[in-house]
Amino acid sequence: MTRVTDKALGMKADITRREFVQGSAVALGASLAPGLVADNPSGNRLSDGEMPLFDYPPTKTGLRGAHAGAYEVAHALARDGARFPNPDVLDEHYDCVVVGAGISGLAAAHYYQQQFGAEARILLLENHDDFGGHAKRNEFHQSGKMVLSLGGTHNLEWWSFSDRVKHFMSEHGVDTVAMRDQMTFQYGRSAPNSPAMWFDRETYGEDRLLPQFNLSRKLTSEAIERIPISRAGRDTLKRFYSSVPMLFSDKTEAEIEALLSGISYPDFLRQYGGLTEDAVQLFAKEEHGSWGLEMRAISATEALWEGYPGAHLFSDEGWQEDAVGYPVAMWPDGNASLVRLMVARLMPHVAPDVHADNVAIASFDYGALDDPGAAVRLRLNATVVGIENTDAGVTVDYVKAGRVLRVRSRHAVLACYHSIIPHLCPTLDEAQKEALRYQVKTPMLLTNVLIRNSRALDKLGVDAISCPGRLHARLFLFRGINTGGYEYSEDDEGAVSLVFWGSISPPEDAYDLKSQLRGSREKMLALTFEDFEREVRTVLHGLLGPEGFDVTEDILAITVNRWPHGYAYEYMQLWDPQWAPGEAPHEIARKSFGAIAIANSDAGASAYTHVAIDEAHRAISDLVYGG
Numbered sequence: 001m002t003r004v005t006d007k008a009l010g011m012k013a014d015i016t017r018r019e020f021v022q023g024s025a026v027a028l029g030a031s032l033a034p035g036l037v038a039d040n041p042s043g044n045r046l047s048d049g050e051m052p053l054f055d056y057p058p059t060k061t062g063l064r065g066a067h068a069g070a071y072e073v074a075h076a077l078a079r080d081g082a083r084f085p086n087p088d089v090l091d092e093h094y095d096c097v098v099v100g101a102g103i104s105g106l107a108a109a110h111y112y113q114q115q116f117g118a119e120a121r122i123l124l125l126e127n128h129d130d131f132g133g134h135a136k137r138n139e140f141h142q143s144g145k146m147v148l149s150l151g152g153t154h155n156l157e158w159w160s161f162s163d164r165v166k167h168f169m170s171e172h173g174v175d176t177v178a179m180r181d182q183m184t185f186q187y188g189r190s191a192p193n194s195p196a197m198w199f200d201r202e203t204y205g206e207d208r209l210l211p212q213f214n215l216s217r218k219l220t221s222e223a224i225e226r227i228p229i230s231r232a233g234r235d236t237l238k239r240f241y242s243s244v245p246m247l248f249s250d251k252t253e254a255e256i257e258a259l260l261s262g263i264s265y266p267d268f269l270r271q272y273g274g275l276t277e278d279a280v281q282l283f284a285k286e287e288h289g290s291w292g293l294e295m296r297a298i299s300a301t302e303a304l305w306e307g308y309p310g311a312h313l314f315s316d317e318g319w320q321e322d323a324v325g326y327p328v329a330m331w332p333d334g335n336a337s338l339v340r341l342m343v344a345r346l347m348p349h350v351a352p353d354v355h356a357d358n359v360a361i362a363s364f365d366y367g368a369l370d371d372p373g374a375a376v377r378l379r380l381n382a383t384v385v386g387i388e389n390t391d392a393g394v395t396v397d398y399v400k401a402g403r404v405l406r407v408r409s410r411h412a413v414l415a416c417y418h419s420i421i422p423h424l425c426p427t428l429d430e431a432q433k434e435a436l437r438y439q440v441k442t443p444m445l446l447t448n449v450l451i452r453n454s455r456a457l458d459k460l461g462v463d464a465i466s467c468p469g470r471l472h473a474r475l476f477l478f479r480g481i482n483t484g485g486y487e488y489s490e491d492d493e494g495a496v497s498l499v500f501w502g503s504i505s506p507p508e509d510a511y512d513l514k515s516q517l518r519g520s521r522e523k524m525l526a527l528t529f530e531d532f533e534r535e536v537r538t539v540l541h542g543l544l545g546p547e548g549f550d551v552t553e554d555i556l557a558i559t560v561n562r563w564p565h566g567y568a569y570e571y572m573q574l575w576d577p578q579w580a581p582g583e584a585p586h587e588i589a590r591k592s593f594g595a596i597a598i599a600n601s602d603a604g605a606s607a608y609t610h611v612a613i614d615e616a617h618r619a620i621s622d623l624v625y626g627g
């Protein structure tokens, strides 16, 4: 195992430039009057200005997502049992306080206005320094050009939209059909040698890139021969991929289904595919990005359904062709643009004249989010620590800048993670608390590395690479998408974002799913920015160094979006029973109580934007009709 020194990786050399990149971004962002869009004749070029620097959250680099200052109060409350007595009672009375300014919280504010009138006074409290929850915008500026990338929630899965969500989208000017027409991005399937798999020196003894390599498609013996694992491992892979249907001929379909849904995919590969351990390991992190889970948490049925190989062992349906073509609708900053449209509608003074055609390039006035004169206010860096029903409505206690403060309201909507609600509302009944605790979120990771240009990747002819031995299991080049007013060109020679994504492998001895999720979360929170930085530099040095990429010079900025509480908990075949209607934990967890209703994608046990919106609507209906 050979490690590259920090000096060779440029760990120290780059700090000045990193600060410069960020500083110039802030200056440029500030040069726009709120709501004005960037002067954008070509490539999102902003006009220079003389405005002072200020903190513009989307441009912050370093450790983001759960950033320092965002989670400490919540952890003190939930993990250490801290109490926050004697709040200063503010002279603020609202119709509704919404906890959490993610998609669900903002949608709840929207539906509350529709139900109770545009003049209803609403306060959104959010513990991060930016709004949007997982739907986070990463905004870089380099040489006067704005480069957008995904900080969390990527895209709209429009085919699953309810009629309500479709209507919500049209109310916000979102045309998913038009967006799809502009969707050129294919998660790194556009380059001739993509997808590829990269084997790294530290794990596999040598750096080796295998172009046009996809474990889900039928691999040839020649391709398998190039995988740097044991001879026995390669031989078992060859047998596995070339097998003809032999298995389960004595079983009924129902028996096969029962067997496959009761065994993990890696166990299936071992027991029925005959693979050695080092061959099985190639698959271990393949679903870190999409599911946020280690393969051992996923049943064989679920994996086969996702297109992983194995069905050919017992059925003659044949191998699928590489399915290119992502039908999703997407903005260049992911669903952060949807969030911005919601904020612009709820608080027009924050982003005047912002609409679907310019939302991606507009500048928002963060200083006006908490305007005392506005019907809707959004207060950042405010962690809610307690909510209680009273005779007159609710009291909501939160911590901001070290002070414990209280506001009063007629209603409240909890659009935050469900697992914290028992700590916010200690008087809830035990059954509901238990149901809320059931929902352990999936840790997710999205690290944007702004690189000087894509030349080295272009030489290799790849734009998406799996890295089975590394911390981030996958990376893809994100040149941009021409939606929301953003413009990019395939021919652009300039800075571009390389997205490293996935999750963190849980400790080996974490067996059940929730132990895996919690173990992964702890490991994620223990990693420093330097750990992530060293990791991406090591990967880029080994992968792109031979093509002329200089890690000491060509990395311009790094933004680590860590989401220790990422996807909503979704029920999995190996770990969760089949619940009778109305008895699933999320259905019990989301019941309203008194003047308090519960939203968030957790309430639908489904990690999607449209679910977050539907659940917001249900929460407001609960306030009106009881839930």
Ligand SMILES: Cc1cc2nc3c(=O)[nH]c(=O)nc-3n(C[C@H](O)[C@H](O)[C@H](O)COP(=O)(O)OP(=O)(O)OC[C@H]3O[C@@H](n4cnc5c(N)ncnc54)[C@H](O)[C@@H]3O)c2cc1C
Pocket (backbone or CB within 6 Å): 074, 099, 100, 101, 102, 103, 104, 105, 125, 126, 127, 128, 132, 133, 134, 135, 151, 152, 153, 154, 155, 156, 157, 382, 383, 384, 385, 415, 416, 417, 420, 444, 445, 446, 563, 565, 566, 567, 568, 599, 600, 601, 602, 607, 608, 609, 610, 612
């Ligand atoms: C990396 C990643 C990629 C994803 N990609 C997609 C995708 O492509 N498509 C898709 O549909 N979905 C995707 N999702 C799922 C995503 O979770 C949902 O789409 C949606 O953004 C969830 O919105 P939400 O409002 O329910 O929750 P959140 O976005 O989590 O918002 C809840 C907010 O409440 C805040 N909060 C929590 N506790 C408190 C407190 N005590 N006080 C104040 N505030 C609090 C949180 O910090 C957070 O900001 C992705 C998620 C992740 C993490």
